[in-house]
Amino acid sequence: DVKVTQSSRYLVKRTGEKVFLECVQDMDHENMFWYRQDPGLGLRLIYFSYDVKMKEKGDIPEGYSVSREKKERFSLILESASTNQTSMYLCASSPAGTGEEKLFFGSGTQLSVL
Amino acid sequence: DQQVKQNSPSLSVQEGRISILNCDYTNSMFDYFLWYKKYPAEGPTFLISISSIKDKNEDGRFTVFLNKSAKHLSLHIVPSQPGDSAVYFCAASVEEYGNKLVFGAGTILRVKS
Numbered sequence: 001d002v003k004v005t006q007s008s009r010y011l012v013k014r015t016g017e018k019v020f021l022e023c024v025q026d027m028d029h030e031n032m033f034w035y036r037q038d039p040g041l042g043l044r045l046i047y048f049s050y051d052v053k054m055k056e057k058g059d060i061p062e063g064y065s066v067s068r069e070k071k072e073r074f075s076l077i078l079e080s081a082s083t084n085q086t087s088m089y090l091c092a093s094s095p096a097g098t099g100e101e102k103l104f105f106g107s108g109t110q111l112s113v114l
Numbered sequence: 115d116q117q118v119k120q121n122s123p124s125l126s127v128q129e130g131r132i133s134i135l136n137c138d139y140t141n142s143m144f145d146y147f148l149w150y151k152k153y154p155a156e157g158p159t160f161l162i163s164i165s166s167i168k169d170k171n172e173d174g175r176f177t178v179f180l181n182k183s184a185k186h187l188s189l190h191i192v193p194s195q196p197g198d199s200a201v202y203f204c205a206a207s208v209e210e211y212g213n214k215l216v217f218g219a220g221t222i223l224r225v226k227s
Contacts, residue, residue, distance in 0.1 A: 004157070031212065031213050033213075033214075035217075040123075040219055041219055042118075042120075042203060042217040042218050042219040042220050043158070043203065043205075043215075043217040044217070045214065045215070045216075048214060050212065058214070059216075090157055090158070092157070094213045096212070097212065097213055100145075100146045100163060100165065100207075100209075101213050102148065102160035102163070103150075103158075103160070103213060103215060104160075105150075105157030105158045105159070106157050107155065107156055107157050108155075108156075108157055
C-alpha cells in the first residue's frame with residue numbers, strides 16, 4: 001500500500017527557531033509537494049519538486065525553503081519560525097504526469113509557533 | 115485571488131439523501147478537476163476526477179458534473195452515508211504544469227443518521 005510519512009504529528013516551536021519538517025514516500029514518485037492547510041483558505045502550495053535536487057516555488061514560498069537530496073525524501077525548512085506559520089502542513093507525492101495523476105498525502109504535521 | 119472557490123463552508127444532509135457539493139473556478143486553462151476527501155487527523159485522499167473534455171464522470175455513489183461554460187463543477191453523493199462526513203476539497207490542474215494542484219477552501223459535509 002502506498003505511503004507518505006511525515007516525521008511529526010505535532011510540533012511546538014518558539015518564534016525565531018529553525019524548524020525542519022520531514023516527509024518520506026515509498027512509492028518511487030518523481031513529484032513531491034508541501035502544502036499548508038488553514039481554515040477558510042484550503043490547501044495552499046508552498047513548494048514542489050519534480051526531481052531530486054529540483055525545486056519550484058508554489059503560491060506562498062515566503063519564509064520557507066526546501067531540500068530534496070534523495071528521491072524519497074522532501075524536507076520543508078522554516079528558517080526563522082513566526083506565529084503566522086502556525087498551521088497544518090501536508091506533504092504529498094505523485095508520479096510524473098499531466099495533471100490527472102492523483103496526489104498521495106501524508107497525515108500532516110500540526111505546527112504551533114509560540 | 116482564489117482560482118478555485120467553494121462557497122459553502124458546510125452542508126448537512128440526512129442519511130440516504132443526495133449530497134451536492136459545489137465548486138466554481140476562474141481559470142479557463144484548467145484541464146483536470148479532482149475531488150479529495152479529508153477526515154480529521156488524516157491527510158486528504160483522492161475521490162474522483164474529471165477531464166475538462168468531459169461533462170460527467172461516475173464512480174459508484176459519486177458523480178462529478180462539469181459545466182465549462184459556467185466554470186462550475188459539482189460532486190453528487192447518492193445515497194449519502196454517515197461515513198461520508200468529512201471535508202471535501204475541490205482541486206484543479208493545468209496539464210502544462212503537471213500535478214501542481216490548486217485547491218478550494220473546502221466544504222464540511224455532515225451526514226445525519
